[in-house]
Amino acid sequence: MFKRLGFDFGPEWLALLALAVLDLFWARAIGFHLGIGWSDGKLIGLGLLVMVLLRLFKTRGGMMAEYFSLTAMATVTFGVMSYLCLASSGPLVDTSLQAADRALNFNWMAGYHFIVAHHLVSTLLSLAYNSLVYQGLYFCVLFALMDKKKDLREMFWLVLVTGLFTSLGVLLFPALGPFKLFGTAPPGSFLPEMEHLKSGQALNFALGKMTGVVSFPSFHTSMALAYAWGFRKMGAIAWAMAVLNFLMLCAIPWYGGHYLIDMIAGAGVMLVALAIVRIANRQSFAPMPQSQPVAG
Numbered sequence: 001m002f003k004r005l006g007f008d009f010g011p012e013w014l015a016l017l018a019l020a021v022l023d024l025f026w027a028r029a030i031g032f033h034l035g036i037g038w039s040d041g042k043l044i045g046l047g048l049l050v051m052v053l054l055r056l057f058k059t060r061g062g063m064m065a066e067y068f069s070l071t072a073m074a075t076v077t078f079g080v081m082s083y084l085c086l087a088s089s090g091p092l093v094d095t096s097l098q099a100a101d102r103a104l105n106f107n108w109m110a111g112y113h114f115i116v117a118h119h120l121v122s123t124l125l126s127l128a129y130n131s132l133v134y135q136g137l138y139f140c141v142l143f144a145l146m147d148k149k150k151d152l153r154e155m156f157w158l159v160l161v162t163g164l165f166t167s168l169g170v171l172l173f174p175a176l177g178p179f180k181l182f183g184t185a186p187p188g189s190f191l192p193e194m195e196h197l198k199s200g201q202a203l204n205f206a207l208g209k210m211t212g213v214v215s216f217p218s219f220h221t222s223m224a225l226a227y228a229w230g231f232r233k234m235g236a237i238a239w240a241m242a243v244l245n246f247l248m249l250c251a252i253p254w255y256g257g258h259y260l261i262d263m264i265a266g267a268g269v270m271l272v273a274l275a276i277v278r279i280a281n282r283q284s285f286a287p288m289p290q291s292q293p294v295a296g
Contacts, residue, residue: 007066008062008063008066008067008149009066009067009070009152009153009156012070012153012156012157012160013070013073015160016070016073016074016077019077019078019081020077022081023077023080023081023084026081026084026088027080027084030084030087030088030203031203032083032084032087032203032205033203033204033205034080034205034206034207035204035205035206035207036207063144063147063149063152064140064141064144064145067140067144067152067156068137068140070156071136071140071156071159074156074159074160074163076207078163078167079210079212080207080210081163081167082166082167082170082212082213082214083193083197083205083210083213085167085168085170085171086170086171086174086194086197086198086213087197087198087200087203088171089170089171089172089174089198090174091174092174092175092176092198093173093174093175093216094175094176094177094180094181097173097175097216097259097261097262098178098181098259100259100260100261101259101260101261104260104261106259106260108178108182108253108254108259108260109182111253111254112182112184112254115254124247125247125250125251125254125255126251126255128244128245128247128248128250128251129220129248129251129252129255129256130255131244131248132220132223132224132227132248135227135241135244135245136227139152139155139227139230139231140152142234142237143155151230154230154277154281155226155230157277157280158226158230158270158273158274158277159223159226161273161276161277162219162222162223162226162269162270162273163219165217165269165272165273166214166217166218166219166222166266166269167214169214169216169217169265169269170213170214170215170216173215173216174198174215175215175216175259175262176191176194176195176198176215177191177194177215177257177258177259177262178253178257178258178259179191179257180194180195185257189211189257190211190212190213190257191257193205193210193211193213194213194215197213212256215257215258215259215262216259216261216262216265217262217265217266217268217269218252218256218258218262218263218265218266219266220248220252220256220258220266221249221252221258221262221263221266221267221270222266222267222269222270222273223270224245224248224249224252225245225266225267225270225271226270226273226274227241227245228241228242228245228246229274249263
């Protein structure tokens with residue numbers, strides 16, 4: 001069906017549809033209400049419209065537009081799932097996570113004071129931390145123009161599996177993070193949303209105002225490593241992305257409100273997700289056994 005409609009990523013759309021249905025039933029079960037306006041779906045709808053128009057002219061841009069819509073839909077689906085996981089989670093584990101950081105001799109506040117005292121460092125790390133969306137967009141444009149559908153598909157599944165594991169982490173190991181522990185939450189941070197979800201009261205949220213609520217494992221860490229890996233064969237671009245993602249990793253504790261142990265877990269999640277995706281890909285593209293001729 002998807003091929004007849006001109007879609008390049010049929011299985012990926014089906015996976016997102018299944019997750020969206022799961023979100024819907026989960027939300028109804030816990031009394032979670034999500035306000036959705038017409039403007040909330042404009043990016044996905046615009047991407048699909050552009051995909052259709054471009055495919056009328058047989059251009060490669062159709063795949064680019066579809067992948068853009070696919071990743072936008074995945075962002076919404078996992079954003080809602082992370083909220084549901086935190087709202088359904090048990091007692092906070094900040095004390096245990098902070099104890100793990102102390103065992104690793106990681107001083108979160110010392111790093112915080114250093115960044116505050118050095119404006120150039122603060123600016124550089126802020127830009128790196130906020131580059132994740134732009135990296136995803138650049139990956140979409142670059143690999144679609146190069147007609148690397150296999151790489152686009154592999155990155156999608158890597159993000160999807162990582163999103164499932166980090167959402168499971170929110171459910172099993174909920175935490176508010178160092179912003180709450182040390183009272184350093186910046187204006188407009190995600191901390192009020194997290195506290196609202198943990199309160200269990202009036203679970204009414206607007207889709208357009210949702211923020212990230214994943215603490216352990218760190219999704220940003222997983223994605224920094226995933227994109228560094230995804231660009232690995234691109235020559236000078238690979239080196240530039242490696243540097244950018246290294247800076248992002250340096251920024252995550254203080255701009256993402258994470259413990260160091262969150263990042264270690266996020267790195268582990270990425271490696272496990274990568275192994276799962278690579279094994280699944282090898283199984284999918286394994287050659288069919290050849291039948292042997294029967295002797296006369």
